[in-house]
Amino acid sequence: MKKYLILLFSFLLLACGKAKNSDIPIVNLILDTDMGPDYDDVGAMTLMYALADSGQVNILATLSSNKDEQAIPCIEVINEYFERSNIPVGAPKNIAPSLTTWHKESKWTDYLPSHFKHKTHKTSDAPDAVQVYRQILSQQQDTSVTICTIGFFSNLKYLLESQPDQYSPLNGTELVRQKVKLLVSMAGEFPTGRGEFNIKCDAPAAKKVVETWPSRIIFSGFEIGKDILTGKEVAQMSIKNSPIKDAYQMSLSQDNPEGRNSWDQTAVLVAIKGYKPYFKIKLGTIQINDTTGTNQWIDDTAGKHAYLIKEMPEPEIAAIIENYMKHQPLKK
Numbered sequence: 001m002k003k004y005l006i007l008l009f010s011f012l013l014l015a016c017g018k019a020k021n022s023d024i025p026i027v028n029l030i031l032d033t034d035m036g037p038d039y040d041d042v043g044a045m046t047l048m049y050a051l052a053d054s055g056q057v058n059i060l061a062t063l064s065s066n067k068d069e070q071a072i073p074c075i076e077v078i079n080e081y082f083e084r085s086n087i088p089v090g091a092p093k094n095i096a097p098s099l100t101t102w103h104k105e106s107k108w109t110d111y112l113p114s115h116f117k118h119k120t121h122k123t124s125d126a127p128d129a130v131q132v133y134r135q136i137l138s139q140q141q142d143t144s145v146t147i148c149t150i151g152f153f154s155n156l157k158y159l160l161e162s163q164p165d166q167y168s169p170l171n172g173t174e175l176v177r178q179k180v181k182l183l184v185s186m187a188g189e190f191p192t193g194r195g196e197f198n199i200k201c202d203a204p205a206a207k208k209v210v211e212t213w214p215s216r217i218i219f220s221g222f223e224i225g226k227d228i229l230t231g232k233e234v235a236q237m238s239i240k241n242s243p244i245k246d247a248y249q250m251s252l253s254q255d256n257p258e259g260r261n262s263w264d265q266t267a268v269l270v271a272i273k274g275y276k277p278y279f280k281i282k283l284g285t286i287q288i289n290d291t292t293g294t295n296q297w298i299d300d301t302a303g304k305h306a307y308l309i310k311e312m313p314e315p316e317i318a319a320i321i322e323n324y325m326k327h328q329p330l331k332k
C-alpha cells in the first residue's frame, strides 16, 4: 500500500509539473537592438534563440535602432545561424544614431557579414522599422506582444508618432496600447543615471517614449548587467563556424578575456522568462533629461515603470546567461 501511495504521489507530481509547464504562454517578442557598438547584443540574441529553440518565445521581428551599415547584416548573420532567416528585419529611415564597435582592428562587425551568410547587403537597404512594427503589431492579438529594446529608443519614438496606414487604422500610440503587453528596456541607471548609453545616444527619443508609452516598462539598468561577466566560455568553445563564438573570441581578446558585461542579456532574459527569480522590481516613474541623457526616479507603487533590483547572486545569473549563450543551432 505504501509503495502504491509513493507511486501515485510521484505520478501526481509529474502530472502537475507537466501541466504547469504547458500552461506557460509563449512570449511573442519583437527585439529592437543597436547591434554594433557593443557585442552583448550578440549574446542577447543567442540567449533569445536558446529560449526560442526550447519553445518559450516566438520571435516576431529583429529590428535595428542603429543606422550603421553593418547592423542589419550582423543581425541577419545571427538569424541565419539559428536557421531563422525568414524573421523580418527593419532599420530607422529617419534621424537615428549610427555607431559601430570601438575596436580599431579585428572588428567583429566587419568579420561577421564577410564570413557568414545573410540576405541584406547594408542596413540602409532594410525596410523601415516603423513599417515592420506597424505591420506585425496589426496582425497580433490584443495585448499579446512583448517588445525588448537593447539599444536606442529611436524606432519606438517614430512608432508612437506614426499615423494610420495600410496596416492599421490606428495611430502608433493607439496601436501600441492595443497590442503591446510589456516593454522591457536595457536603459538608464537606477535610481539616478549619469547618462547611460542607450538613453544618451538618442535622449529626445528616450524621453518621448518613457513619457507616452502606454504599457508598463521594465528597465534593466546599467548597474544590473555591469557586474555580470559572460562570454569567456563561449570564446573557448571547440565548435567552428559560429558567429557567436567568433564575435566573443575576437572581442574579449581585445578587452577583458574574463568576460563582457551582460547588459542586454538581462533585458532579454526578463522579457522572455520574467524577472523572478533573478531580480525583484521597484515601481515608480523614470524622468529623463533630453539634453544630458541623465535620468531620475520617483518611487510610486502606482507607477507604470519598474526597474530591476538584484536578487540572485551575480555569479549565478552569469552562469545561467553563459549557458544560454553556448546554445548551438538545432540539428535539422
Ligand SMILES: [Ca+2]
Pocket (backbone or CB within 6 Å): 033, 034, 035, 038, 040, 041, 150, 151, 264
Ligand atoms: Ca545593445
